[in-house]
Amino acid sequence: MNKYIAKLREISGKPERLILGLMSGTSLDGLDISLCKVSGTGRSIDIEVIHFTTIEYDTELREKLFAIQSNDKTDTRLLTYLHSELGDLYGGWILNSLDDWGVNTGDVDLIASHGQTVYHAPAETGGSLNATFQIVDGDHIAQSTGIITISDFRQKHTAVGGEGAPLxxxxxxxxxxxxxxxxxxxxxxxxxxxxxxxxxxxxxxxxxxxxxxxxxxxxxxxxxxxxxxxxxxxxxxxxxxxxxxxxxxxxxxxxxxxxxxxxxxxxxxxxxxxxxxxxxxxxxxxxxxxxxxxxxxxxxxxxxxxxxxxxxxxxxxxxxxxxxxxxxxxxxxxxxxxxxxxxxxxxxGIPADAKEAAMMAFFANELVAGEGFPIPEITDEKIHLGKISLPF
The missing domain is CATH 3.30.420.40 (ATPase, nucleotide binding domain)
Known part of the structure; x- marks a missing residue:
């Protein structure tokens, strides 16, 4: 068995998990990083934000992201490059933040990355189905940190008929x-x-x-x-x-x-x-x-x-x-x-600035350990959000 599959199984059965939530919004101001202590699942969940920081994007990165965000025509080379580059960049920021907080990477169970939204397209905008697209590759984050990473939380929401937002x-x-x-x-x-x-x-x-x-x-x-x-x-x-x-x-x-x-x-x-x-x-x-x-x-x-x-x-x-x-x-x-x-x-119980990053930790916790949840007016079936990236 893949050692990280075994580790994932172990993590799912723990009474308490340490999950690092990442959020970067459409305002392009930077990356929010919330280190959360999570116990329980669903309505019985308890989330405590024990560390939080925001790392601002510099002007060059902000301009690159602005150039590809919400545009009908964009530079596919830049889009592709940023998908990988941001994954490595996030990984470095994560390691630096953990070091500043005195937290060992081996103590972090999961990273939960929202990614950077590039385009949001509900069906009514002209397509035949709901679609949304976020970049920042989860494999790059997992590889650069050595921590199992959950990403692409919005995709299952669209796959079952939702608009992918707001979560x-x-x-x-x-x-x-x-x-x-x-x-x-x-x-x-x-x-x-x-x-x-x-x-x-x-x-x-x-x-x-x-x-x-x-x-x-x-x-x-x-x-x-x-x-x-x-x-x-x-x-x-x-x-x-x-x-x-x-x-x-x-x-x-x-x-x-x-x-x-x-x-x-x-x-x-x-x-x-x-x-x-x-x-x-x-x-x-x-x-x-x-x-x-x-x-x-x-x-x-x-x-x-x-x-x-x-x-x-x-x-x-x-x-x-x-x-x-x-x-x-x-x-x-x-x-x-x-x-x-x-x-x-x-x-x-959750700082205002840390809320959305903590929300990513919630969804990662549900994917790994929870029973899932229905989406009202879309499906009564319990679903989970997110895709899993394993290191190495």
Missing amino acids: AGIFDEMIFQSESENRMLLNLGGIANFTWLPSKNNGGKIITGDTGPANTLINEAMKKYFERPYDEGGKVAAKGTVHSELVRYVLLEPYFRKPFPKTTGQEDFRLTYIEELMEGHQIKLTPEDLVTSLTAITSQSISRAADEVVGDQDFECYVSGGGVHNKTLMDDLQKRLSQAEFKSFDEL
Whole structure:
């Protein structure tokens, strides 16, 4: 028997596993690494983030990824090269992080890598089936670290008829649903997604989906006009004035009229699209006013989604993702979601910045040790997400 198959069998039977979750979102800011202590499975699971770090992408890598992300035509040589290069790069970052934390690689049971999304294509965008594509080769990560690696979590979701996103609804329901408290878990990455978790006593329907852009348009504008990767603290947005007509035109787009659940990506929301809209309506803005207006598009699309799904119900709102550090965005959201009480995501037991990387650890744990889970409205059969890469 392959020694790593035997090791995988041993890992699956352990009462507690040490899993390293990796997440890099569409905002292209960097790699989140969460070292998680995981016990149990399914609704009985317990996840503790014991170490966390974010390694920022440098300008050169960010530009390479931007060149291949969400484009109908791309450089296949660069795409292929980055698939392998990022695997080796991640491996080095992982080893350095473990060394900084004083953790031996032999003590880590699994690596769970989300990968870098290159294209997201629900069937309604013109294909005959749902498809999504992430790069960062799991074999390269496993080979460079010597640790069994799980990757490609979104593919089984599409294979059984789902759109491959957002996966957060499965994780959120398993981990964070409350007996008595209505909750909205909002993630502000490149694209904003949420999970509506009515309390178990409420008996309402759990709904998850993408509301539209979060940081992606803001980041593009910051890169183009300010030569910065993002609007730190929302300071640029705080200086400008919202152009209400531009916001209105964007929110008239068909995606915002579709019912939940639904998913989207940067394929639908690029700065070029905003610029074409501005040209068509003869709108001229200063860079500050553009960033302010893009921030308003994010907050207003989220509040509209909340109105549609939640109505006038009171709820607790827990926010994760890079957008949580944008004070201008968060202040506007709190004004618009007046029925919500905003709370620190850390109160749920997982740091806000570490949430999505910890989610990858959850899915890897379920693949190796759990019974799987159904995907509501798609299949009642219990499925597992992820593919296994063995070292050597």
